[in-house]
Amino acid sequence: MAGPISSGAAPVATHNPGTRYGPALALLASLFFMWGFITVINNTLLPHLRSVFELSYTQTTLIESVWFIAYFVASIPSAKLIERVGYQKSMVTGLLIMAAGALGMTVAASIPSYGVTLVMLFVIASGITLLQVAANPYVAVVGKPETASSRLNLVQAMNSAGTMLAPMFGAYLILGRSKGGTAQGEVVLTQAERLADAQSVVLPYILVAIVLAVLAVVIARFPLPAMGNATQRHNKEERKKYSLWNHRNLVFGIPAIFIYLIAEIGVANLFINFVSQPDIANLTHEQAGNYLSLLWGGMMVGRFAGSAIMQKFDAGHVLAAFSIGAFVVMLVTVFTTGPVAMWSLILVGLFHSIMFPTIFTLGIKGLGPLTEEGSGLLIMAIAGGALVVVQGYLADHYGLQTSFLLTAACELYVLFYALWGSKTSNALPEQQIAE
Known part of the structure; x- marks a missing residue:
């Protein structure tokens, strides 16, 4: 099993060779696409809000911190909801929560209000958390167990497709329709210009809300394959015999996810402000x-390529190579200027590509009947993205370019995890959790 789920729900798939999972996986891939798309709209929204509300870098990155705090706050309630109403209804609920938050963003823009914006982004992120907790394990267990990692990597690539298209959407409909977005370099807006710029958020989020509502209706009416639970009680009893903390790969994997998210989100959030600088x-x-x-x-x-590479090479070694590459390009970003610095920062996306799914897979390896609890801790570690505010503080006090040294330090922990921390200890047989 290779997908995040919080403790309290323990899905066990009963694979039926006659069942066609392709249509269901294609539909679920659309969920991964949408939450990747909406998450990355924030990267174009942040510089927009910075100019509208005249925010410091610390206040700007606090917006993203609120987003990732939702992962910590909402993951356990999400698991409880899934246990009560099931995976399909939980996915629908998650989409509707996201749609409500998107509509709330139009209200925040109409006021405009920094505080209401933070609340609505938290609502959207809570809906995404519910989708994460529901959809990731569903993809992992629906189908042949031996191809679980392949399925998860494939839908994660669709998530990346959403993150790739979102900046173009945001640049055209938010930044391209605002005074602050089309100005050269930093600009101080008048009160009238700030009010006008705030309105540019309304149309994009109305469109997003409509798409989410339609997708919720489709998911609600789609005959998703059922997930078996005949052995769920047996698994809960079996898990009581073991301790999560005897597994080194999980113990060091939780901070690896936490620290990696600081690096990924910091780069994405400050990218536009960084490359816009005159030098x-x-x-x-x-x-x-x-x-x-x-x-x-x-x-x-990188995710498509990494999936193919890991069929021939050890995942830990591949992760180590990618973390070294990320460390090198971040140093280039910090200590050079001009197009070289910009392109080196762009290149870090390639090296970051495999980190989350690979750390996650290595983190749950050998957990046996403890897989569900371990997965829950790993998904809660996504809250590490909230600490991007630390980079905002560094940018305010030591300079935006210098703040990327924090990213470089994060890559070194990933390298440590790949070479040593990910080695399994006290591995348990996987057949103890699935039949």
């Missing part, structure tokens, strides 16, 4: 948003 690329925010698509596109390409 880097001297672009408008709208133009920089289009380049951000290349960073996320690199993540999509």
